[in-house]
Amino acid sequence: MTDLEATQPAPDTVQTKIQARDVRVFYGPTEAIKGVDVDILDKTVTAFIGPSGCGKSTFLRCLNRMNDTIESARVTGEILLDGGDIYDRRVDPVQLRARVGMVFQKPNPFPKSIYDNVAYGPRIHGLVANRAELDSVVEQSLRRAALWTEVKDRLDEPGTGLSGGQQQRLCIARAVATAPEVLLMDEPCSALDPIATAQVEELIDELKQSFSVVIVTHSMQQAARVSQKTAFFHLGHIVEYDDTPKIFTNPVDQRTQDYITGRFG
Numbered sequence: 592m593t594d595l596e597a598t599q600p601a602p603d604t605v606q607t608k609i610q611a612r613d614v615r616v617f618y619g620p621t622e623a624i625k626g627v628d629v630d631i632l633d634k635t636v637t638a639f640i641g642p643s644g645c646g647k648s649t650f651l652r653c654l655n656r657m658n659d660t661i662e663s664a665r666v667t668g669e670i671l672l673d674g675g676d677i678y679d680r681r682v683d684p685v686q687l688r689a690r691v692g693m694v695f696q697k698p699n700p701f702p703k704s705i706y707d708n709v710a711y712g713p714r715i716h717g718l719v720a721n722r723a724e725l726d727s728v729v730e731q732s733l734r735r736a737a738l739w740t741e742v743k744d745r746l747d748e749p750g751t752g753l754s755g756g757q758q759q760r761l762c763i764a765r766a767v768a769t770a771p772e773v774l775l776m777d778e779p780c781s782a783l784d785p786i787a788t789a790q791v792e793e794l795i796d797e798l799k800q801s802f803s804v805v806i807v808t809h810s811m812q813q814a815a816r817v818s819q820k821t822a823f824f825h826l827g828h829i830v831e832y833d834d835t836p837k838i839f840t841n842p843v844d845q846r847t848q849d850y851i852t853g854r855f856g
């Protein structure tokens with residue numbers, strides 16, 4: 592058994608968390624996502640790979656309605672989270688983003704203290720009853736993001752004063768603090784050095800025990816290291832979606848083969 596196979600959850604314990612059906616995204620008249628169907632599994636890391644401009648980030652942003660914030664963007668099709676349509680008019684996108692959190696390419700802590708960065712979500716969503724509970728959520732979230740020991744004596748200092756790798760872990764702590772069910776990560780390591788990258792990758796492995804993680808990455812090595820499922824995007828389509836070891840050793844589609852062997856991208 593390879594290391595990758597050893598990280599596969601037992602098939603009978605894995606459930607579908609998100610179902611996407613015929614999802615299309617238009618920026619003005621241009622169709623960037625051209626009918627994507629995919630099931631994202633719970634407690635699994637799913638990697639989105641593919642050449643630049645193929646729509647990975649656009650599709651990722653559909654999963655927590657971040658495209659709502661782009662004026663020219665229009666999404667059609669269906670995305671179900673635990674069977675419920677996230678584009679239903681009754682769904683509050685702010686509440687949705689507490690359930691489906693996001694970590695961006697460039698660490699983007701708020702211009703607030705380390706403590707307040709993490710406390711922000713639980714406060715606005717009313718998840719805690721008092722200061723002691725909030726303290727506890729902040730500590731647990733920083734611990735889960737493997738940052739607690741580095742910052743516990745400087746929680747009042749600005750989050751923006753941390754190193755890049757620490758800032759990204761702070762952003763992960765902030766996302767984790769609302770107890771999300773899915774965490775979306777858009778090239779979370781692209782601004783980090785190899786040590787910080789390794790820390791974040793370790794964290795991703797840890798986080799998948801609790802929820803579903805979807806990561807966009809340009810690094811095929813990273814996709815192979817952290818994910819159990821991989822979707823290969825090309826020109827707005829998912830060309831192939833399968834177990835990660837299969838995608839990287841025995842892909843079905845020639846375009847996947849060409850991409851993983853470095854023939855384009």
Ligand SMILES: Nc1ncnc2c1ncn2[C@@H]1O[C@H](COP(=O)(O)OP(=O)(O)OP(=O)(O)O)[C@@H](O)[C@H]1O
Pocket residue numbers: 618623641642643644645646647648649650661663
């Ligand atoms: N805000 C936007 N307005 C108009 N077009 C956009 C916008 N964002 C992305 N696009 C276009 O949509 C297509 C898909 O872009 P997207 O950023 O999703 O691809 P990607 O696979 O994530 O690329 P990369 O790997 O370079 O980040 C591209 O043609 C891009 O130019």
